[in-house]
Amino acid sequence: MTTPARRLFGTDGIRGTANKAPMDAATALRLGQAAGRTFNRGTHRHRVVIGKDTRLSGYMLEPALTAGFIGTGMDVVLVGPLPTPAIAMLTRSLRADLGVMISASHNPYEDNGIKLFGPDGLKLSDAQEVEIETLMAGDLTQALVAPARLGRASRMEDAPGRYIEAAKQSFPRGLTLERLRIVVDCAHGAAYKVAPTVLWELGAEVVPVGVSPDGFNINDGVGSTAPGRLAEIVRERRADLGIALDGDADRLVLVDEKGAIIDGDQILALIAGSWHAQERLRGGNVVATVMSNMGLERYLRERGLGLLRTPVGDRYVGERMRELGCNLGGEQSGHMIMTDFGTTGDGLIAALQVLAVLVEEGRPASEVCRRFRPLPQRLVNVRYSGASPLKDPAVQREIAAHEERLGERGRVLIRASGTEPVIRVMAEAEEEALVNETVETLAEAIRLRAKVPA
Structure with missing residues (x-):
């Protein structure tokens, strides 16, 4: 029996133009009610974590979702602007029933989106999304609880600190970023505070870019989809590496000290080679999408490793990794999934894995990060x-x-x-x-x- 088609949910949650269906307050309210009913099962006190990026429309969608969840009896924990991987992490660590990220990733501010995570920190399955859509299309009055059972909303002030510490723990003990100058472009997005903090606390000299969000400038000429300005600043400041994140910081593009762009395929090759040499790479394979360059495939084959391809979308990469027991996968566009550290793509933690190799090898990024010759x-x-x-x-x-x-x-x-x-x-x-x-x-x-x- 096949799963019915999803209409609202795409490969990465629900997405659209802000203040127009389905990215309007009315739809967000019904989504909160339907998802609340779906996950409000059992006798324990139910909880949902809600994070967002820096888009102006987040102020509209966040309270609408909050109202929907509270009306179904779920407590809501609001954490404010944080990367998507931080929401997945907090959902698990707080033993929440559901996690919500309000973001349209690398899209301009006019768009927004809603991603849902289960209690395991994984994106919902097709079947779960279909169930929520079906509820949204029907009568949701049965999902609403009596006044005495309404949920409560609270704000978690130390949420950024939790993610900062988790990110730092992914960097190898005994290594430091001292004597490295790093330019980090946060796209005026969700990582505008946490990413520079992590790099600075690990010892780097940090040149922050894209860290002044105003609700409208997210991804506007900055971030992983527009690394040109970052490349200029890296050369001007004679930096060792440039890091470009997207609006919700789940993808990564790098710039070497000469200003050359390093895409997701090269990052995958670098991490795979390093982990394989340290006997940390599991499954004997790296998972990527059909878009990854054949040069990556040949590089891995020379080391006795396989490249397994999936349809485009980090969701499909993650599913295949879990099926085969692999701990590294990603996309040419820069999504990097490392299950040793999290359940979804994490641009900052991927950058730290690259920086660890830079420190260990003591060579410039232009040499360390060029692991194979890409085919045209x-x-x-x-x-x-x-x-x-x-x-x-x-x-x-x-x-x-x-x-x-x-x-x-x-x-x-x-x-x-x-x-x-x-x-x-x-x-x-x-x-x-x-x-x-x-x-x-x-x-x-x-x-x-x-x-x-x-």
């Missing part, structure tokens, strides 16, 4: 209307012909976006000219069948 890779988006052009036999034949032509020299990845009417056409191979020819030919074949002008 190109991605083109093709818009369409109506039925997916991928169902057209002519398109399927064209794709098959190019896959056969590339053979072991490269690969083709064609997939439909899960959030918009777009076909993503990606190819990678040893020769850049071959990559460009493959992508352009396939994109044009799809455009012709999609009847959408170039």
